Amino acid sequence: MSDSLILGAAYAPQYLPPYESSLHDEFAWHLVKYLHEDVTLETGVEIETPGAFYTSDFVVTVPSADTVDPWVVAFEIGGGRDAHTERLRLIRDARLMASGVPDALYRLRGSDLVYRLEDVLYMVSRWDPLLFSGRGRRSLDKLASWEAGVVRIRPEQPSVLVTYVVNPETEDYADPEVSKRHLTQPEGDPGPFLFLRRFSQRYSDAWQSWTSADVNK
Numbered sequence: 001m002s003d004s005l006i007l008g009a010a011y012a013p014q015y016l017p018p019y020e021s022s023l024h025d026e027f028a029w030h031l032v033k034y035l036h037e038d039v040t041l042e043t044g045v046e047i048e049t050p051g052a053f054y055t056s057d058f059v060v061t062v063p064s065a066d067t068v069d070p071w072v073v074a075f076e077i078g079g080g081r082d083a084h085t086e087r088l089r090l091i092r093d094a095r096l097m098a099s100g101v102p103d104a105l106y107r108l109r110g111s112d113l114v115y116r117l118e119d120v121l122y123m124v125s126r127w128d129p130l131l132f133s134g135r136g137r138r139s140l141d142k143l144a145s146w147e148a149g150v151v152r153i154r155p156e157q158p159s160v161l162v163t164y165v166v167n168p169e170t171e172d173y174a175d176p177e178v179s180k181r182h183l184t185q186p187e188g189d190p191g192p193f194l195f196l197r198r199f200s201q202r203y204s205d206a207w208q209s210w211t212s213a214d215v216n217k
Contacts, residue, residue, distance in 0.1 A: 013041040013060075020044070023077055023110050024057060030117050031058075034125070034136030038063055045074075049099040054092065059102070062130045073128055074102040079109035079195070087213070094210035097199050104128060107197040116162075116194045118143040123160055123196050126153045148194070158206035162194040 080086025
């Protein structure tokens, strides 16, 4: 691991509140149920980048085996609500990657964590199976929706979009939570969707250009 990572108190994967927000709490509570017992999970990890320190929401580290370096995966919670905010998050995530600390970085939308958390973790387990125990992966396989199950993921792709079928015969539109969920879909889409972004050191073309972008534009 790079010297630019300033570690807090490392611990085995456990749910240890309090966390920064209810979304962070919900994510941690679910994540630890599926993680491999040998990984470490940290929250609020400071990472040094050229000219700035950033605090990563969560960092999961798979220990090294023989001569293989540890595999470090960062999770950032919260998506952009508008184009400008999304641009700032892209720049931030790219600069975190440029630090050399994370091998991979996930950007998770709050609405997906509220309504589709098992599908989010299922997608992560497809990209980075080493983070999860065998039992955890089998559980996520069973809990994932069929829409998520049929999506193909390639190692080099920087994002995934899962769209869901809306069945007016089974959806209770009088339920305010259901109505709120449907507000997260873009105009013209056939139904609610999940969007997950993953940057990788192995495929830097997806994020490299964002490292030098102007945050003031």
